[in-house]
Amino acid sequence: MSDGHFSVTAASVWQDIELIRSQSPLIHNITNYVAMNISANALLALGASPVMAHSQQEMKEMVSHSGALVLNIGTLSHHWVESMQKAADIAIQKKKPVILDPVGCGASQYRTDVARELLEMNRTTIVKANGSEVLSLCGGWGANRGVDSTVSSRHAWEHAQKFSRERNLIVVVTGERDYIVAGDRSWVVRNGSALMPKVTAMGCTASAVVGAFCAVNPIYWVGAVHAMAVMGLCGEMAEKLCQGPGTFVPHFLDALFTIDLAYIEENLKVERLDA
Amino acid sequence: MSDGHFSVTAASVWQDIELIRSQSPLIHNITNYVAMNISANALLALGASPVMAHSQQEMKEMVSHSGALVLNIGTLSHHWVESMQKAADIAIQKKKPVILDPVGCGASQYRTDVARELLEMNRTTIVKANGSEVLSLCGGWGANRGVDSTVSSRHAWEHAQKFSRERNLIVVVTGERDYIVAGDRSWVVRNGSALMPKVTAMGCTASAVVGAFCAVNPIYWVGAVHAMAVMGLCGEMAEKLCQGPGTFVPHFLDALFTIDLAYIEENLKVERLDA
Amino acid sequence: MSDGHFSVTAASVWQDIELIRSQSPLIHNITNYVAMNISANALLALGASPVMAHSQQEMKEMVSHSGALVLNIGTLSHHWVESMQKAADIAIQKKKPVILDPVGCGASQYRTDVARELLEMNRTTIVKANGSEVLSLCGGWGANRGVDSTVSSRHAWEHAQKFSRERNLIVVVTGERDYIVAGDRSWVVRNGSALMPKVTAMGCTASAVVGAFCAVNPIYWVGAVHAMAVMGLCGEMAEKLCQGPGTFVPHFLDALFTIDLAYIEENLKVERLDA
Numbered sequence: 029m030s031d032g033h034f035s036v037t038a039a040s041v042w043q044d045i046e047l048i049r050s051q052s053p054l055i056h057n058i059t060n061y062v063a064m065n066i067s068a069n070a071l072l073a074l075g076a077s078p079v080m081a082h083s084q085q086e087m088k089e090m091v092s093h094s095g096a097l098v099l100n101i102g103t104l105s106h107h108w109v110e111s112m113q114k115a116a117d118i119a120i121q122k123k124k125p126v127i128l129d130p131v132g133c134g135a136s137q138y139r140t141d142v143a144r145e146l147l148e149m150n151r152t153t154i155v156k157a158n159g160s161e162v163l164s165l166c167g168g169w170g171a172n173r174g175v176d177s178t179v180s181s182r183h184a185w186e187h188a189q190k191f192s193r194e195r196n197l198i199v200v201v202t203g204e205r206d207y208i209v210a211g212d213r214s215w216v217v218r219n220g221s222a223l224m225p226k227v228t229a230m231g232c233t234a235s236a237v238v239g240a241f242c243a244v245n246p247i248y249w250v251g252a253v254h255a256m257a258v259m260g261l262c263g264e265m266a267e268k269l270c271q272g273p274g275t276f277v278p279h280f281l282d283a284l285f286t287i288d289l290a291y292i293e294e295n296l297k298v299e300r301l302d303a
Numbered sequence: 304m305s306d307g308h309f310s311v312t313a314a315s316v317w318q319d320i321e322l323i324r325s326q327s328p329l330i331h332n333i334t335n336y337v338a339m340n341i342s343a344n345a346l347l348a349l350g351a352s353p354v355m356a357h358s359q360q361e362m363k364e365m366v367s368h369s370g371a372l373v374l375n376i377g378t379l380s381h382h383w384v385e386s387m388q389k390a391a392d393i394a395i396q397k398k399k400p401v402i403l404d405p406v407g408c409g410a411s412q413y414r415t416d417v418a419r420e421l422l423e424m425n426r427t428t429i430v431k432a433n434g435s436e437v438l439s440l441c442g443g444w445g446a447n448r449g450v451d452s453t454v455s456s457r458h459a460w461e462h463a464q465k466f467s468r469e470r471n472l473i474v475v476v477t478g479e480r481d482y483i484v485a486g487d488r489s490w491v492v493r494n495g496s497a498l499m500p501k502v503t504a505m506g507c508t509a510s511a512v513v514g515a516f517c518a519v520n521p522i523y524w525v526g527a528v529h530a531m532a533v534m535g536l537c538g539e540m541a542e543k544l545c546q547g548p549g550t551f552v553p554h555f556l557d558a559l560f561t562i563d564l565a566y567i568e569e570n571l572k573v574e575r576l577d578a
Numbered sequence: 579m580s581d582g583h584f585s586v587t588a589a590s591v592w593q594d595i596e597l598i599r600s601q602s603p604l605i606h607n608i609t610n611y612v613a614m615n616i617s618a619n620a621l622l623a624l625g626a627s628p629v630m631a632h633s634q635q636e637m638k639e640m641v642s643h644s645g646a647l648v649l650n651i652g653t654l655s656h657h658w659v660e661s662m663q664k665a666a667d668i669a670i671q672k673k674k675p676v677i678l679d680p681v682g683c684g685a686s687q688y689r690t691d692v693a694r695e696l697l698e699m700n701r702t703t704i705v706k707a708n709g710s711e712v713l714s715l716c717g718g719w720g721a722n723r724g725v726d727s728t729v730s731s732r733h734a735w736e737h738a739q740k741f742s743r744e745r746n747l748i749v750v751v752t753g754e755r756d757y758i759v760a761g762d763r764s765w766v767v768r769n770g771s772a773l774m775p776k777v778t779a780m781g782c783t784a785s786a787v788v789g790a791f792c793a794v795n796p797i798y799w800v801g802a803v804h805a806m807a808v809m810g811l812c813g814e815m816a817e818k819l820c821q822g823p824g825t826f827v828p829h830f831l832d833a834l835f836t837i838d839l840a841y842i843e844e845n846l847k848v849e850r851l852d853a
Contacts, residue, residue: 054724062339062355064612064653068778073823078778079682079724080612083655086686093685093723103339105358105382107655132354135368136361173368174329174354226560228343228353273348274556281824285776337614337630378614380633380657407629410643411636448643449604449629501835503618503628548623549831 034250038293041254044245049075053095053243058082058112060102063232070233073284076240082111091118095243098236101142102131109142116151125242128152129235134164134172154252156200156235159184166191181205198249202231206256210249218297219260226273234259257298309525313568316529319520324350328370328518333357333387335377338507345508348559351515357386366393370518373511376417377406384417391426400517403427404510409439409447429527431475431510434459441466456480473524477506481531485524493572494535501548509534532573584800588843591804594795599625603645603793608632608662610652613782620783623834626790632661641668645793648786651692652681659692666701675792678702679785684714684722706750706785709734716741731755748799752781756806760799768847769810776823784809807848
């Protein structure tokens with residue numbers, strides 16, 4: 029599971045978790061109303077320090093304090109988009125990773141336009157999207173009816189590779205399997221639980237967690253693979269303890285707090301894919 | 304428990320649940336900040352697909368994709384009200400059900416005015432309200448001090464019947480017992496748990512669930528009876544497994560995900576009332 | 579543990595809980611998006627009635643109905659700040675307690691300015707803040723990088739005493755131990771759980787709970803001590819039943835609902851400190 033100088037192993041995942049727990053990086057989120065609470069709780073459970081701030085007056089300071097910026101258009105409106113643009117400009121200038129979660133891209137022209145503008149103006153380091161959202165970003169508006177995907181991540185992965193190369197972007201495609209694409213390199217994460225799409229804002233939470241890992245790991249695509257592996261592993265831990273999507277959530281947050289090296293070594297399912 | 308061609312039975316409740324699970328209707332919510340997460344989770348657990356969108360720029364597309372529109376004024380402000388009005392106009396024109404939850408109506412003139420305007424401009428198919436809210440809609444402003452009811456649903460039911468006939472609206476009155484009124488027809492649901500008023504946004508969640516049932520059942524008052532029965536049944540399931548209002552919530556969401564025909568057959572308490 | 583005519587005992591804590599449960603005071607919250615749901619659930623579990631309202635059009639009525647006003651700048655923006663100012667003016671005029679939670683004060687000039695303005699215009703009765711926030715209020719901007727404290731409450735307590743005397747304000751400093759300062763009087767609460775800072779919005783929830791106790795207890799600093807004791811006691815109850823910060827939350831809410839006199843008598847750790 030190595031790629032040149034970098035490899036993803038249980039030990040490399042664990043090293044980043046220990047860095048997050050010891051450094052407690054500040055993660056600045058401009059995210060949707062549905063996802064705010066669970067995203068903040070996931071970041072805290074993992075060991076990071078979340079801040080939610082959307083007012084233009086404080087964008088410069090909040091981005092400066094932060095180790096990563098997470099933008100999520102799940103409940104977007106005019107003023108929030110302006111703040112996202114401003115925050116992204118500052119973050120890119122300060123060489124901090126910007127994670128974009130284009131929730132519902134393809135379900136309205138407005139969402140598609142906002143997501144594309146953030147990508148085309150080089151305001152994004154990593155895009156984390158579901159299958160439908162990836163297709164709407166690559167191939168034109170209209171692939172999506174809401175915020176849940178109707179396209180497999182496997183299918184979207186093929187489009188994501190071209191998109192990643194053309195835009196020089198890291199693309200994370202979530203779904204039954206999660207694909208992390210950095211140009212010609214691709215990784216697949218087979219960890220996860222079928223209950224995750226039955227819980228709202230799990231994808232948004234994944235974006236926040238990607239932010240935490242990229243705040244401590246300067247090789248962003250490795251950070252993204254680590255993040256998605258931890259999401260999947262914690263999802264599996266929660267699934268074993270819960271009786272449905274309601275009891276899944278508290279156990280998932282517990283898992284982010286209690287996950288250890290032994291568990292990762294035994295359960296990690298990450299694989300390098302040929303381009 | 305029949306009414307002309309329509310009857311509410313365990314089988315009819317179950318049929319709608321199976322339709323929601325197989326069709327996964329998109330439910331468009333313009334709701335309050337407190338209720339967003341639990342409403343989305345309830346819809347997902349039930350099998351529907353929630354979308355939360357309040358920007359005027361995307362109202363037309365989101366309403367077009369959706370099977371029902373749920374409006375909730377729990378944390379209202381100017382721009383959100385404009386979006387609600389626009390969304391309701393499009394939904395009514397496209398013959399989609401519009402569920403209004405007039406949270407806190409009667410506690411401020413602003414809330415009362417906004418709720419009445421949505422009703423009077425024929426922008427509503429179903430009103431789902433607690434006792435105090437029903438009274439403030441029927442009889443004038445001032446029956447309510449906050450968002451929790453101080454009036455029994457039994458008392459409000461009498462007013463709701465007149466209101467339903469005059470406005471040609473379906474009225475759902477929630478409380479210790481839930482009443483569903485469609486002109487001269489009334490149904491009472493005796494399922495439910497005393498813990499439900501101790502959990503925030505359970506009423507808002509009921510409105511979202513009414514939306515899901517009315518997205519698959521063209522006889523809206525039947526869909527509303529089914530929805531309130533499922534809310535009550537899942538509340539009873541959760542009450543048996545929890546130790547208070549905190550642990551109630553995850554078990555309630557689990558129940559929406561796991562409820563089956565056998566449980567409904569054994570526990571359904573729905574009754575047709577004489578006008 | 580007495581102070582002149584007033585003393586904090588298990589019996590005095592319990593008396594206020596019984597008042598909250600019997601009177602169900604309306605608590606008006608203008609709070610951040612992350613904290614809204616858990617704050618509302620905590621107030622309901624405790625026996626109070628929460629209302630979240632931020633529109634200027636309804637400030638006068640909502641404040642008039644309420645027993646306390648809780649202001650929280652965790653996700654502030656221009657219009658919300660205007661509503662906070664208006665609501666505070668009305669509450670102070672009507673002699674109702676105003677609790678300010680200056681979330682992230684010190685992390686941006688904007689937050690510091692907004693918090694100070696609310697303090698300097700005599701729009702605040704009680705400030706509830708973590709160590710970093712207290713320092714930034716007392717000593718100048720810059721003590722904080724995000725919303726989590728980097729300063730011990732013990733250290734901040736010394737500054738809080740001077741601040742309390744100068745401003746004639748009650749100051750609640752949260753942290754490993756909680757300090758309640760009213761001029762020359764100080765109390766320390768040693769109840770609590772190490773999991774609480776791992777759960778988002780627990781501090782915000784404490785502010786809401788202070789509001790509930792001050793709505794029934796006219797001696798606000800006694801109400802604040804009671805509130806922080808109950809927060810800590812319920813945190814301890816939850817810690818015993820949970821496996822991490824995720825399962826902590828539902829058990830914490832259950833504890834607010836089920837806490838009784840016997841438990842308080844056995845576990846209360848409150849102490850009067852010499853000035």
